[in-house]
Amino acid sequence: MRRARTPAPLLVPAALAVAFLVLPLAGLLVRTPWSQLGALLTAPGVGQALRLSLVSATLATLVSVVLGVPLAWVLARSRARGRSVLRALVTVPLVLPPVVGGVALFLVLGRQGIVGSWLDDAFGITIPFTTTAVVIAETFVAMPFLVISVEGALRAADVRYEDAAATLGADRWTTFRRVTLPLVAPGVAAGAVLCWARALGEFGATITFAGNFPGTTQTMPLAVYLALQRDPQAAIVLSLVLLVVSVATLLLLRDRWLGRGAAA
Amino acid sequence: MSVDAHVVVRRGPLTVDVALEVADGEVLAVLGPNGAGKSTLLRVLAGLLAPDGGRVAVDGTPWDDVAARAHLPAHRRPLGMVFQDHLLFPHLSVLENVAFGPRTRGVPRREARAAAAAWLARVGLAEHGPRRPGQLSGGQAQRAALARALVGDPALLLLDEPLSALDARTRLAVRAELRRHLADFAGSTVLVTHDPVDAMALADRVLVVEDGAVVQAGPPADVARHPRTDYVARLVGLSLLPGTAEGTTVRLDGGGAVTVAEPASGPVLVAVRPESVALYPARPEGSPRNAWPATVAGATPHGSTVRCELDGEVPLLADVTATAFAELGLAPGSPVWAVVKASEVAVYAR
Amino acid sequence: MRSGRVLAGLTAVALAASACGGGDDGAAATTPTGGNGGPTGTLTVFAAASLTDVFTTLGDQLEAENDGLTVQFNFAGSSALATQLTQGAPADVFASANGAQMSVVTDAGLADGDPTVFTANVLQIAVPAGNPAGVTGLADFAREELALAVCAPDVPCGAAAEDVFAAAGVTPRPDTQEEDVRAALTKVELGEVDAALVYATDVVAAGDAVEGISVPEAEDAVNDYPLCTLADAPNPDAARAFVDLVLSDEGQQALQDAGFRAP
Numbered sequence: 001m002r003r004a005r006t007p008a009p010l011l012v013p014a015a016l017a018v019a020f021l022v023l024p025l026a027g028l029l030v031r032t033p034w035s036q037l038g039a040l041l042t043a044p045g046v047g048q049a050l051r052l053s054l055v056s057a058t059l060a061t062l063v064s065v066v067l068g069v070p071l072a073w074v075l076a077r078s079r080a081r082g083r084s085v086l087r088a089l090v091t092v093p094l095v096l097p098p099v100v101g102g103v104a105l106f107l108v109l110g111r112q113g114i115v116g117s118w119l120d121d122a123f124g125i126t127i128p129f130t131t132t133a134v135v136i137a138e139t140f141v142a143m144p145f146l147v148i149s150v151e152g153a154l155r156a157a158d159v160r161y162e163d164a165a166a167t168l169g170a171d172r173w174t175t176f177r178r179v180t181l182p183l184v185a186p187g188v189a190a191g192a193v194l195c196w197a198r199a200l201g202e203f204g205a206t207i208t209f210a211g212n213f214p215g216t217t218q219t220m221p222l223a224v225y226l227a228l229q230r231d232p233q234a235a236i237v238l239s240l241v242l243l244v245v246s247v248a249t250l251l252l253l254r255d256r257w258l259g260r261g262a263a264a
Numbered sequence: 265m266s267v268d269a270h271v272v273v274r275r276g277p278l279t280v281d282v283a284l285e286v287a288d289g290e291v292l293a294v295l296g297p298n299g300a301g302k303s304t305l306l307r308v309l310a311g312l313l314a315p316d317g318g319r320v321a322v323d324g325t326p327w328d329d330v331a332a333r334a335h336l337p338a339h340r341r342p343l344g345m346v347f348q349d350h351l352l353f354p355h356l357s358v359l360e361n362v363a364f365g366p367r368t369r370g371v372p373r374r375e376a377r378a379a380a381a382a383w384l385a386r387v388g389l390a391e392h393g394p395r396r397p398g399q400l401s402g403g404q405a406q407r408a409a410l411a412r413a414l415v416g417d418p419a420l421l422l423l424d425e426p427l428s429a430l431d432a433r434t435r436l437a438v439r440a441e442l443r444r445h446l447a448d449f450a451g452s453t454v455l456v457t458h459d460p461v462d463a464m465a466l467a468d469r470v471l472v473v474e475d476g477a478v479v480q481a482g483p484p485a486d487v488a489r490h491p492r493t494d495y496v497a498r499l500v501g502l503s504l505l506p507g508t509a510e511g512t513t514v515r516l517d518g519g520g521a522v523t524v525a526e527p528a529s530g531p532v533l534v535a536v537r538p539e540s541v542a543l544y545p546a547r548p549e550g551s552p553r554n555a556w557p558a559t560v561a562g563a564t565p566h567g568s569t570v571r572c573e574l575d576g577e578v579p580l581l582a583d584v585t586a587t588a589f590a591e592l593g594l595a596p597g598s599p600v601w602a603v604v605k606a607s608e609v610a611v612y613a614r
Numbered sequence: 615m616r617s618g619r620v621l622a623g624l625t626a627v628a629l630a631a632s633a634c635g636g637g638d639d640g641a642a643a644t645t646p647t648g649g650n651g652g653p654t655g656t657l658t659v660f661a662a663a664s665l666t667d668v669f670t671t672l673g674d675q676l677e678a679e680n681d682g683l684t685v686q687f688n689f690a691g692s693s694a695l696a697t698q699l700t701q702g703a704p705a706d707v708f709a710s711a712n713g714a715q716m717s718v719v720t721d722a723g724l725a726d727g728d729p730t731v732f733t734a735n736v737l738q739i740a741v742p743a744g745n746p747a748g749v750t751g752l753a754d755f756a757r758e759e760l761a762l763a764v765c766a767p768d769v770p771c772g773a774a775a776e777d778v779f780a781a782a783g784v785t786p787r788p789d790t791q792e793e794d795v796r797a798a799l800t801k802v803e804l805g806e807v808d809a810a811l812v813y814a815t816d817v818v819a820a821g822d823a824v825e826g827i828s829v830p831e832a833e834d835a836v837n838d839y840p841l842c843t844l845a846d847a848p849n850p851d852a853a854r855a856f857v858d859l860v861l862s863d864e865g866q867q868a869l870q871d872a873g874f875r876a877p
Contacts, residue, residue: 103800111761112805128806129761129789160351163312166338167345167422168365168412174339178364182355207797211790212766218791225793229693230768 025243032240033233040237045214045223050241053220056131057199060138061146064195068146069188073176075147076154087151091144098141102208105137109209133210134217138199145198146191153187154180193253200246267420267452271308272317272330273301280304280476283318286420286452293455293467293484295499301476302456306424309454310345311338322419322452339368341420344413348425350405352397358408359384359393365416383411387441403434410445421446423455427462439465440613460500461535464488465612472496488581489573494566501538501571503580508532514611520577523553525607532611538571540608541582544601545592554604556580560594570594574602653852654682658704660695661687662711662839664735664815668872669709672859676852683852692716692770699724699844706853709841709860711735712770716840726847729840732860733874736836737771737778738814739827740802747808752778752829754809755786763798763810766791771798774835775811782831799824813837818873838877 006014033040040046074080075087093101109116109127119125127133161183165175181188203221210217212226220242227235267286272279280301286292294302307313309320311327314335320328327336344365352361362380367373384393387407389400397405406426413421426442427435443466446453457463463470464484472480472487472495480492485504491497507516509528515521522534547555558576565571570589572582580602584592594600657676661669666689673685688695688705692715699708700722708725709732710716716729741749747760755762764786765772772791779786789807792798798810803823817826841860843853859865866876 103804106801106804106806110804110806126761158351160347161353163307163310163338164345164347164351164353165364165368166312167310167341167343169339169368169416170364171337171339171368174368178368179353182353185355207793208800211763211801212793213788213790222793226766226768226791229766229793 028236028239028243032236036233037237040234041241043234045218046238046241048215049218049220049223049238050245052131052134052215052218053200053242054245056134056138056219057142057196057202059135060142060199061192061196063135063139064143064146064199065188065192068143068191068195069150069181072147072150072154073180076151090147093141094144094148098202098204098206099208101140102137102205105133105140105205105209109133109136128209129211129213129217131210131216134206134219137205137209138202141202141205142195142198146188146195149191149194150184150187153184153191156187157183189253193250197246197250200242267309267320267322267454269309269320269328270318271305271315271320271328273304273308273313274316275301275304278476281318282471282473282476282478284454284471284478286454288452289450290469291446291453291455291467293457293463293470294473295457295460295463295470296473297458297499300473302458302473303424305473306345306422306454306456309420310343310422311336311341342416342418343420343422344416344418345422346406346409346413346424346426349429350397350409352400352405352408352412354397356397357393358389358395358397358400361397361408362393362412362415365412369416379415380411383415384408387411387445401434402430403438406430406438407441410442414445414449417451419451421449421451421453423453423457425457426455428457428459436612442466460488460502461610461612463500464502464504464535465533470500472499491564491566491571497564497566497571501581501583503536503538503541505534505536505578506531507534509611512606516578518577518579520556522578522604522609523606524609524611526611528611528613530613532613535610535612536580536604536608538581538583539569540604541574541580542603543572543582543584543588543592543594544603547601548603552603553606554609556602558600558602560596560598560600562596563589563594574600576602578602580604652680652683653849653855654680655684655849655852657683657685657706657849657852657856659685659687659707659709659856660699660703660705661689661707661709661841662692662695663689664711664813665689665709665839667819668868668874669860671868672856672865675864676856676859680852680855685852685856693718704846704848705844706847706849707841707843707856709839711839712837713840716842719842719844724844724846725842726845726850726853727842729842730857730861731838731840731877732857733839733866733869734836734877735813735815735839735874737774737811737829737832738817739829740799740810740812740817740820740824741808741827742802742805743823743825745825745827746805749809749827751827752782752784752811752831755779755788755811756784758787760808761806762786762788763790763792763801763807764788765795765798765811766793769794770837771795771811771813774837777835778811778829778832781834813873814875815873836875839874 075083106113108114111120111126116127161179162175165179201221206219207222212218212222220238224235224238227238266288270283272281278301282305284292294305296302308315315328315330317330326334327341359377359380362383363376366376366379381393384390387410389404389408392400400408427439430438446466455466467484470484470487471478474495480487480496488500488502491500505516507514509530509532511527512524513521514524514532514534556576556578558574560572561575562573563570568586569583570586574580574582582602669687673687677683677685692710692712696715696718699705699719708719719725739749754760764775767773767776795812795816798812799816799820801807802810814826817824843857847853
């Protein structure tokens with residue numbers, strides 16, 4: 001199929017945008033100390049940090065899907081008053097500086113926090129400085145991306161399919177499970193990818209709330225930041241690893257999973 | 265199983281206030297222009313919309329009773345509904361779509377799929393079960409939607425403009441098939457449409473709705489012959505003649521024959537709009553095929569036209585301008601010739 | 615106000631540059647001299663971030679004593695400052711939080727003479743007010759049940775901490791290795807860790823929310839702060855005046871008030 005040519009008023013800014021977004025990445029590639037790559041990559045802790053990053057970002061995404069999709073449904077479909085206030089509230093983590101988010105998590109879930117002190121007293125559970133804290137910090141920062149994306153998909157979805165399901169004997173829950181959710185699956189997938197990418201790059205809330213300890217809470221972004229203090233070359237290599245793994249994952253997902261939804 | 269309903273819904277400036285009864289096996293057509301409140305009425309019957317007043321009872325069981333604050337939600341009503349644009353779930357196969365209702369109502373998977381397959385066979389889609397709805401043509405999709413609505417053997421079948429999204433040729437075929445399935449259906453049917461042909465061809469009774477209120481009700485032929493308002497006259501002025509087609513000739517059951525443009529065969533209905541019937545004092549020159557002698561049995565003025573009821577071998581309605589009516593010196597009892605072009609005659613299987 | 619100062623500074627630099635147009639001997643450049651005989655123009659000081667409070671006070675004092683003198687500071691991490699200097703940033707004085715970054719500058723031949731160690735910082739244990747966990751010394755950093763923070767080994771305070779622990783024969787079991795002192799202190803202030811090993815000056819700066827516990831073992835890993843005037847200083851008179859002030863009794867007292875110790 002032939003497409004119309006892109007008009008110049010769009011083409012020029014679009015090209016600028018591409019340059020703006022891609023050039024820093026190109027800079028990273030140009031400055032990568034390729035000769036030391038092997039040594040830096042096999043340095044202790046790199047694999048550990050990468051594994052922790054992937055596991056925690058994936059767990060954060062799962063938590064976000066389990067909690068965020070129902071929230072998106074409430075925002076899109078509930079007729080309750082105060083919905084717009086609720087929407088503004090749950091998207092606050094988008095604008096909150098992540099370090100502030102980390103402090104806020106301390107105030108609630110920390111040892112001295114409102115909920116955290118109770119958890120500590122009642123069950124002897126402390127959350128900060130654990131891998132759980134990493135997942136919580138990442139979820140806090142990344143879930144709004146999923147919620148916004150899924151809410152948009154729900155708003156765009158044809159509610160008459162839900163009517164049709166009701167006339168076929170499906171209650172609201174069955175309708176949600178068997179009709180609504182499959183219909184907005186592409187939106188959920190897109191939201192989950194955004195959420196995962198945001199969680200993978202999360203730094204501020206994580207280093208504040210979960211701290212930094214190799215193997216437990218040191219994710220790749222933290223490793224990159226600390227490497228930058230000591231050895232900028234190592235930091236570039238670590239950034240590259242994170243970049244390659246995330247881009248590869250996204251491409252793989254797009255082909256296997258998003259492809260059909262995106263084409264529909 | 266029968267429906268007894270009085271529905272009141274206020275939607276902005278429009279108040280829908282309609283009472284209706286549908287007997288077992290009966291098809292009621294609710295006919296009216298867009299925005300008349302037809303779909304609102306249907307949504308209330310389906311349970312998708314709670315009425316502001318009135319009562320809906322099916323087979324003696326109250327589904328809605330505003331005074332008693334009773335409302336049976338849609339998913340607990342034993343009904344089937346066909347929507348204008350079929351609304352087959354795009355993520356399920358055609359078979360899964362048809363099996364959806366039985367599954368949600370607790371039928372085991374195997375049985376549900378068997379019932380769905382049987383219904384798909386009944387609507388001529390046996391081969392299409394594994395396909396996605398997106399791979400079906402418009403007519404096939406609407407037939408699948410009909411199968412999906414009927415598979416659970418509902419007490420009430422609701423049809424919301426079931427044919428209006430189809431192109432003219434497909435509409436004829438699907439309408440004929442729908443007619444057949446409605447004849448076999450034991451429950452009550454409410455059909456909402458803005459197309460008088462649908463109403464005439466499919467319904468046992470017609471309810472004409474305008475601005476949320478019923479303006480006329482009765483068997484289709486009666487409503488067409490004796491429209492109570494200009495609006496109804498314009499809407500349902502349609503002569504419907506049963507016959508048997510053979511090529512482009514239809515032998516009418518009441519005698520006489522009509523030449524049509526589209527070849528057909530077997531039992532058919534012939535529809536002639538009153539405005540396409542021309543009246544002459546004598547048989548016109550050039551011997552047109554569709555020319556019949558008749559007698560003016562009645563004449564009712566509607567605005568600038570006069571609707572003439574013609575008795576004869578081929579009973580027709582004819583709309584003529586008031587001027588022509590006067591020039592021809594027509595009056596009840598006047599002999600005339602009625603002429604219709606073959607291309608103006610609609611024919612569809614029954 | 616600030617932009618006005620910067621403008622004045624730029625003008626002074628331009629004047630100095632034009633004045634020495636005849637040769638590249640920096641000493642030959644005529645430095646503007648005020649009515650009271652003290653330095654004038656703009657003095658630019660690059661100093662480690664931990665010196666922010668003390669040096670700002672001393673700079674204000676120097677300005678008050680010398681009409682026509684403007685002191686401007688660039689406070690940042692020592693390594694960032696060293697990098698800026700080797701990349702050609704114009705400055706009169708460089709005060710580093712450690713010898714390593716000073717070496718970067720001296721090795722590049724940018725220093726005017728040998729650096730002077732003007733103060734020192736020593737590690738201290740910071741605990742939340744009231745010391746709820748009853749921390750007494752470095753040995754408590756081996757207790758599994760406490761929530762403990764140290765600096766990451768990649769940053770200077772972490773490197774110093776590793777030395778101290780090694781010297782004391784303590785194997786620390788921290789819950790987190792913080793990216794900087796500030797982050798470690800925040801966690802102490804919030805009560806989320808029972809103790810953190812940070813610099814004495816940071817404990818002082820944190821105020822009442824944090825208490826400091828001295829660490830005798832840290833005496834072996836005292837962190838010396840060297841400073842130097844720079845060979846290409848646009849305003850060498852003012853630079854010398856500032857260094858003198860820092861080394862004077864008055865300057866040393868201000869540093870000790872802030873938790874620094876004598877060199």
